[in-house]
Amino acid sequence: MNDPKIRVLVVDDHPVLRDGVAALLANHTDMMLVGEANNGSEALQRYLELRPDVTLMDLQMPGMNGVEAIGAIHAENPHARIVVLTTYAGDAQAVRALRAGAAGYLLKSSLRTELVDAIRDVHRGQRHVHRDVAGEIAKHVADEPLSEREVAILRLVSVGHANKQIAARLRLSEETVKGHLKSIFAKLDVADRTHAVTVAARRGIIEL
Incomplete structure (x- = not known):
């Protein structure tokens, strides 16, 4: 018997990005898109309705942003598996998202080459952070943070x-x-x- 498909929810306020993710997932038999949301509040609602295996989360959205939505989802389910999708490689933003409960952090420029592996890694309980972001985090890990x-x-x-x-x-x-x-x-x-x-x-x- 085949393993069940990885059920994915995508959260982004740009329909073109959501359509692109849907097209990517359609090429892989071990995963399926089960829902979409266009802001953080809707992300929480859809997560509770669908209980996806992996949630793909944008950070810059109107209303409740991605970091707030990650925290809200984790408050409902500490085992929720979330991958951030963003255009920004900044270490401070990445650390906030990872501390809120994200297990993966991807740049949107790398979705075509990295998204599927990230979904599989996070679904298995591993972390998956884009190498450029990981490099920025390591570079500033010893810095004294701003108050x-x-x-x-x-x-x-x-x-x-x-x-x-x-x-x-x-x-x-x-x-x-x-x-x-x-x-x-x-x-x-x-x-x-x-x-x-x-x-x-x-x-x-x-x-x-």
């Missing part, structure tokens, strides 16, 4: 606020804001505000 306050300041910097405006928004002194910026620059190994924002966005610490 919540530092991330909040960097988000305000990214939308063009000056130190005085940041101080007023966060009810801090300008000197305190300057001190936090100095710490941010040291942790990110950058020399100025623009470079700090660029590096933080690339790594997934903030979103632009």
Whole structure:
């Protein structure tokens, strides 16, 4: 008797991506697409309805994002097997997703070559993280992370606020804001505000 097919749910707000995943899975007899969702809230609802073996999850979606949806699904079923699909290789974002409960992390550019193996690996209880993402995680594993306050300041910097405006928004002194910026620059190994924002966005610490 043949093994049952791996039942897959795909969550992404772009229909073209969902159609592409469906076409890929249709070429493999050991797996089948059982459902689709286009945001995090719908992902949780569909997961509870369908109880798929593997869920493919985008991260950037309107409303409840992918990391929040992973956490919500894991709260319902700690054994849920989830593979992230994203365009971003940033280590900070990947670590958030893996800590929330994802077992796989793929770049959308690698779906054609890597998706099927990732589904099989995660279904077997293994991890599957794209090599570029794994390299970024390893590169920054010993770095001191930014504090919540530092991330909040960097988000305000990214939308063009000056130190005085940041101080007023966060009810801090300008000197305190300057001190936090100095710490941010040291942790990110950058020399100025623009470079700090660029590096933080690339790594997934903030979103632009």
